[in-house]
Amino acid sequence: MSAAYLSLLGVLIPLLALAGLGLLASKFKAWGSRQEAALLAIALLCLVTGLTAGLFATPPETKMREVMRILYVHVPTAWNALVFATVALIAAIGSLSNKRRSWDATNTAAIEVGLVFVVMLLIQGSIWGKATWDSFWEWDPRLTTTAIMGVSFAGVLSLRSFADGGDRKRVWTAVASIIAYIDVPIVYFVVDLAPGIHQERSSPGTVSDEFHWPLRAVAFGLLFLGSWLVLKRGRLELLTTEAEAEAPAADGPALVAGGE
Amino acid sequence: MSLLQQTLAVLRKDLLLDWRAQGRTTAVLLFGLTTLLLFSFAAGGRGSSGRDLAGGFLWLALLLASTLALAESFRVEVEDEALEGLVLLPVRPAALYFGKALGNTGFLLAMSAVLAPVTIGLFGATVRGSYLQLIAFLVLGIAGLAGPGTLHAAITARARGRDVLLPLLLFPLIVPVLVAAVSGTTLVLQGDPMGRATTWLAVLAIFDGLYWSACGLLFGKVVDA
Numbered sequence: 001m002s003a004a005y006l007s008l009l010g011v012l013i014p015l016l017a018l019a020g021l022g023l024l025a026s027k028f029k030a031w032g033s034r035q036e037a038a039l040l041a042i043a044l045l046c047l048v049t050g051l052t053a054g055l056f057a058t059p060p061e062t063k064m065r066e067v068m069r070i071l072y073v074h075v076p077t078a079w080n081a082l083v084f085a086t087v088a089l090i091a092a093i094g095s096l097s098n099k100r101r102s103w104d105a106t107n108t109a110a111i112e113v114g115l116v117f118v119v120m121l122l123i124q125g126s127i128w129g130k131a132t133w134d135s136f137w138e139w140d141p142r143l144t145t146t147a148i149m150g151v152s153f154a155g156v157l158s159l160r161s162f163a164d165g166g167d168r169k170r171v172w173t174a175v176a177s178i179i180a181y182i183d184v185p186i187v188y189f190v191v192d193l194a195p196g197i198h199q200e201r202s203s204p205g206t207v208s209d210e211f212h213w214p215l216r217a218v219a220f221g222l223l224f225l226g227s228w229l230v231l232k233r234g235r236l237e238l239l240t241t242e243a244e245a246e247a248p249a250a251d252g253p254a255l256v257a258g259g260e
Numbered sequence: 261m262s263l264l265q266q267t268l269a270v271l272r273k274d275l276l277l278d279w280r281a282q283g284r285t286t287a288v289l290l291f292g293l294t295t296l297l298l299f300s301f302a303a304g305g306r307g308s309s310g311r312d313l314a315g316g317f318l319w320l321a322l323l324l325a326s327t328l329a330l331a332e333s334f335r336v337e338v339e340d341e342a343l344e345g346l347v348l349l350p351v352r353p354a355a356l357y358f359g360k361a362l363g364n365t366g367f368l369l370a371m372s373a374v375l376a377p378v379t380i381g382l383f384g385a386t387v388r389g390s391y392l393q394l395i396a397f398l399v400l401g402i403a404g405l406a407g408p409g410t411l412h413a414a415i416t417a418r419a420r421g422r423d424v425l426l427p428l429l430l431f432p433l434i435v436p437v438l439v440a441a442v443s444g445t446t447l448v449l450q451g452d453p454m455g456r457a458t459t460w461l462a463v464l465a466i467f468d469g470l471y472w473s474a475c476g477l478l479f480g481k482v483v484d485a
Contacts, residue, residue, distance in 0.1 A: 096478075096481055144435075148432045148435050151431075151432040152429075152432040152433060155425075155428045155429045155432060156429075158425065158428060159415065159416070159419065159425055159428075159429060162419040162420045162421045162422075162425055163419055164419075164420065167485050168418070168419075168485045170485075171481050171482060171484070171485035172415050172419070172482070172485065174481075175411070175415065175478045175481060175482055176412075176415070176429060178474065178478060179408060179411070179412075179433060179471075179474060179475070179478070180432075180433070182433070182470060182471075182474070183432070183433075186436065
């Protein structure tokens with residue numbers, strides 16, 4: 001038990017550190033297109049190697065046979081969904097405390113990428129569930145809390161779209177992200193607290209050695225791919241909010257007298 | 261003035277407003293009763309299924325009525341910029357939050373004092389456990405709805421499309437509270453030979469503590485924006 005937790009921390013902490021350092025400290029404008037292209041290239045390299053190894057080089061699992069290979073995308077997707085939710089939380093706290101627009105952009109982008117990962121996770125889980133449980137959906141605590149996580153992220157994004165004015169947008173997104181994060185530890189620990197049909201958490205302690213490195217490769221691939229998406233999406237959001245802030249007030253006269 | 265005194269002053273103001281606008285209270289109450297009636301039509305009225313689901317119906321009626329009550333409690337503040345005035349007063353934002361959240365909890369508890377007996381009567385349920393436990397579930401469960409609900413109502417009251425947004429933000433958040441409250445209430449109604457109700461009370465207390473402290477901290481940011 002404790003060994004499993006330790007090894008899990010060994011995976012999560014570097015993942016978080018990477019995501020945190022790479023994204024939060026970044027000023028979006030400091031990233032050149034070449035560095036971004038390199039990030040994407042590393043992401044694709046990791047994904048291609050990891051997935052090729054997962055599909056062809058590793059042995060099948062004893063009970064689920066070939067179906068189990070979906071593990072190599074499902075588990076890394078789950079890890080990364082939680083990682084980007086955490087990035088959003090850190091960015092939300094940053095955005096509330098120092099009001100920088102780049103924190104707000106990171107917050108929004110991370111929630112969006114997190115939502116994409118949650119949706120991917122649910123789709124992969126449904127496919128796996130159909131193959132092993134013979135049903136696309138079960139009201140298992142793990143599945144239910146994950147779906148709730150997705151809905152609350154979507155709620156944050158729709159709140160943002162309904163907010164008028166730059167500062168309200170920033171504050172409301174941050175506050176709603178922090179409150180929505182309460183579900184994230186529940187998703188993580190629910191397999192211990194209320195075990196259901198979903199199998200136990202996958203970590204180096206609960207998965208055979210042969211499966212480790214493809215899992216890690218895909219996890220880092222998705223992390224880099226997600227980070228690349230956060231960078232792109234975050235920069236777009238930053239430019240949008242800056243343009244909105246600089247635009248002339250809409251209620252002023254359209255034609256202003258004066259000039260030569 | 262201490263935080264407690266400020267909180268009580270805000271609470272007093274809110275309760276006074278509720279008292280003077282009794283039409284609003286009646287409307288929300290009637291809405292809750294109507295949803296209970298609709299549930300009984302949907303579930304086929306009395307019978308074993310209605311009895312088994314009575315706890316769930318009570319909480320759904322309370323939840324649906326709470327979105328109206330919560331939205332209403334901030335609509336009156338946004339109207340005529342009353343909230344701006346409140347923020348300008350030398351009152352700590354946390355006191356504003358706790359006062360309003362307590363006011364909403366009190367309002368919904370008053371609703372539940374009518375809705376709970378009506379649910380029991382409509383669906384032919386009986387209280388096999390202790391009444392004290394039933395009251396504890398109502399208090400803690402309603403506090404779990406009102407805590408995050410007050411914060412999100414403060415946000416959505418000033419957003420476009422607020423009627424859609426409040427349930428959209430609130431419902432996913434309160435699922436743990438709803439699960440604990442429904443399971444506990446059902447145990448109290450149907451009898452609890454294994455003594456599991458106390459665990460659900462503890463779950464409710466934990467979530468209440470989490471939501472009330474987090475929302476109390478964040479409320480100041482929300483009203484300033």
